[in-house]
Amino acid sequence: MKIKLYLILLLSLLGWCNIQAQDKIVFGDESAFQRVSFMPCRIKDSLLIGNSNISVKYRLTRKINDNTYGWCFLKLTISNSISCQLDLHDYANSLIMSDVYKGRNDIDERLIEMGMNNGDASSNLFLQIVRNDSLHTLQVSCSDMQITDRTRMYEEPIPEMNWCVTNKIDSICGYTCTLATAQFRGRTWSGWFTTEIPVSLGPWKLSGLPGLILKAADESGVYEFECVELSAEKVPVYVYDYPNKQIISRREYLKYEKNSYVHPYELLAGGENVVIWKKGTDGSVSEVKESWVIPYNPIELE
Numbered sequence: 001m002k003i004k005l006y007l008i009l010l011l012s013l014l015g016w017c018n019i020q021a022q023d024k025i026v027f028g029d030e031s032a033f034q035r036v037s038f039m040p041c042r043i044k045d046s047l048l049i050g051n052s053n054i055s056v057k058y059r060l061t062r063k064i065n066d067n068t069y070g071w072c073f074l075k076l077t078i079s080n081s082i083s084c085q086l087d088l089h090d091y092a093n094s095l096i097m098s099d100v101y102k103g104r105n106d107i108d109e110r111l112i113e114m115g116m117n118n119g120d121a122s123s124n125l126f127l128q129i130v131r132n133d134s135l136h137t138l139q140v141s142c143s144d145m146q147i148t149d150r151t152r153m154y155e156e157p158i159p160e161m162n163w164c165v166t167n168k169i170d171s172i173c174g175y176t177c178t179l180a181t182a183q184f185r186g187r188t189w190s191g192w193f194t195t196e197i198p199v200s201l202g203p204w205k206l207s208g209l210p211g212l213i214l215k216a217a218d219e220s221g222v223y224e225f226e227c228v229e230l231s232a233e234k235v236p237v238y239v240y241d242y243p244n245k246q247i248i249s250r251r252e253y254l255k256y257e258k259n260s261y262v263h264p265y266e267l268l269a270g271g272e273n274v275v276i277w278k279k280g281t282d283g284s285v286s287e288v289k290e291s292w293v294i295p296y297n298p299i300e301l302e
Contacts, residue, residue, distance in 0.1 A: 028278065028279065029278070029279050029280070029281065030278060030279075030280060030281060031068075032278070033278055033288065033292065033294070034064075034065045034068070034294060034295065035064050035065060035068070035121075035294065036124065036145050036260050036261055036264070036294055037121060037122050037124060037145070038090055038122045038124060038127070038142065038143035038144070038145060039143055039144050039145065039146065039147060039148045039149075039150070040090075040093040040094065040096065040097045040143070040148055040149070041090075041093075041094055041097060041127065041143045041144070041148065041149050041150065041151055041242050041243070042094055042097040042098040042100075042101045042149060042242070042243060043094050043095070043098050043240050043241070043242065044240075044241045044242055044243045045240070045241040046238045046239070046240050046241070047238065047239045047240075047241070048236055048237070048238055049079055049082050049084070049237050049238070049239055050079035050080060050082070050236075050237055051079060051234040051235065051236060051237060052077040052078055052079050052234060052235050052236075052237050053078050053079065053080075053232070053234070054077075054078050054197065054199065054212075054230065054231065054232055055075065055076070055077045055078075055229075055230070055231045055233070055235060056075070056076040056077075056078075056203075056212065056214075056227055056229070056230055056231075057073055057074070057075050057076075057088075057227070057228050057229040057230075058073065058074045058075075058076070058203045058225045058226060058227055058228065059071060059072075059073055059074075059225070059226050059228050060072055060073070060074055060123050060125075060203070060223070060224070060225050061223075061224045061226075062121075062123070062124075062222060062223050062224075062297070062299075063221070063222040063223075063297050064121065064295070064297075065294075065295040066295060070119070070120055070121030071119055071120060071121070072087060072088065072089040072090075072118060072119025072120070072121060072122060072123050073088040073089065073118045073119060073228070074086065074087055074088065074123060074203055074204075074225070075088055076201065076202075076203065077235070077237045078199060078201065078237075079237040081132065081133040081134045082130065082131065082132050082133070082134075082237070082239075083130075083131045083133075083201055084128065084129070084130050084131075084237055084238070084239055085126065085128065085129040085131075085203070085204070086127070086128055086240075087119075087122055087123045087125070087126060087127055087128075088114075088118040088119070089115060089118040089119035089121070089122050089123070090122045090123070090127050090143065091118075091127075092111055092112075092114040092115035092118055093115055093122075094127070094240075094242075095111050095114075096111050096112065096115065097148070097149065099111070101149075122143075125142075125204060125299060126140050126141060126142055126204075127141045127142060127143050127151065127240075127242065128140075128141045128239070128240055129141075129204070129205070130239050131158065131201070133158070136157055136158050137155055137156070137157060137158065138155065138156050138157075138158055138159075138205065139153065139154075139155045140153065140154055140155070140156070140250075140253075141153045141240075141242055141245075142253065143242075145256075145257070145260040145267075146260070146267055146268060146270075149243055149244055150243075150244040150246070151242040151243070151244060151245050151246070152245070152246045152247075152248055152253055152256065153242075153245055153246070153247050153248070154247070154248050154249055154250045154252070154253045155247075156250045158207070159184070159185075159205055160208065161182045161184050161206070161207065161208040162182055162183070163180040163181065163182045163191065163208060163209055164180060164181050164182065165178060165179075165180045165209075166178070166179045166180060166181065170192060172192055172194070172214040172215050172226075172227060173214055173227050173228075173229075173230055175194040175196050175197065175214060175230075176194060176196065177192040177193060177194045177214055177215070178192070178193060178194075178195070178211075179191070179192055180192075180193060180209055184205075184206070185299075185300040185301060185302050186300065186301025186302040187218040187219065187220070187223075187299070187300075187301060188218065188219035189206065189216055189217070189218055189219070190216065190217055190218075190219070191206060191209060191213045191215070191216040192213065192214055192215040192216070193209040193210070193211040193212060193213045193214065194211045194212055194214055195210055195211040196211070197211055197212040197230075198210065198211055198212075199211070199212045200212075201213070202216060202225075203216060203225035204225065204299070206225075213225075214226070214227040215227060218299075222297045222299075223299055254298070254300060257298065258296065258298065260294075261293070261294040261295070261296035262293055262294075262296060264292055264293070264294055265288065265289070265290045265291075265292045266290070275287060276288040
């Protein structure tokens with residue numbers, strides 16, 4: 001029962017479902033219409049790229065709507081000139097979807113527990129980011145926001161950030177950290193970095209300081225990353241391949257992301273004439289209008 005309930009939540013309440021013409025669907029309670037989450041996607045293949053020199057786990061806390069915050073763990077593994085970041089919450093969901101795709105009925109409950117222990121909402125930033133310093137590129141893979149088992153991937157040059165280093169000092173995870181600030185794609189960021197780990201990396205796309213970024217937050221309080229675990233143990237680093245991949249530009253992805261929030265009815269209908277219903281907290285059912293909009297707080301504003 002626990003497995004079935006989790007899969008129902010995974011495949012419906014956390015995202016959208018395929019809808020055929022004229023379907024009338026009770027999607028869920030009102031809160032489900034105030035958020036967007038990546039749909040689950042299985043892992044198609046994996047490539048071992050080496051062993052990590054250091055692994056960092058971050059807790060991401062982000063504002064979902066006016067009254068709700070979500071969290072998940074992200075993991076950054078560094079191997080020579082290539083580093084890889086995973087959304088661990090979505091990674092667990094991908095493993096579950098892989099089992100479902102293989103036709104397994106006895107889904108390992110440890111995977112369910114893994115997903116729940118790694119967050120209550122996906123980051124909605126990426127499934128995976130692969131940074132290649134030799135090629136000076138970031139490769140970002142994201143799940144679809146309407147359909148299961150579909151991904152979008154875009155590649156961009158490693159972005160440059162002009163940090164202003166201050167004289168403020170703090171201790172994070174036992175490391176002495178210095179505060180720096182920067183403007184990046186429409187947000188003002190504060191980043192705490194440590195020169196004790198001379199790696200010019202950090203969570204998400206934040207980088208360019210003379211040490212590992214252990215904590216970062218945007219000025220408005222919508223996004224915050226904080227290191228919760230560091231390990232120098234050498235572990236294998238894998239890059240994952242996902243099915244039904246659409247390769248697009250970053251601008252195209254940001255447009256799609258925005259439309260998922262600003263025009264969810266239009267994307268959900270997919271050009272068909274559909275009727276969607278939602279259930280109120282009092283048990284009443286009402287029709288969702290085409291003017292439906294979801295609060296939108298993108299990490300990249302430009």
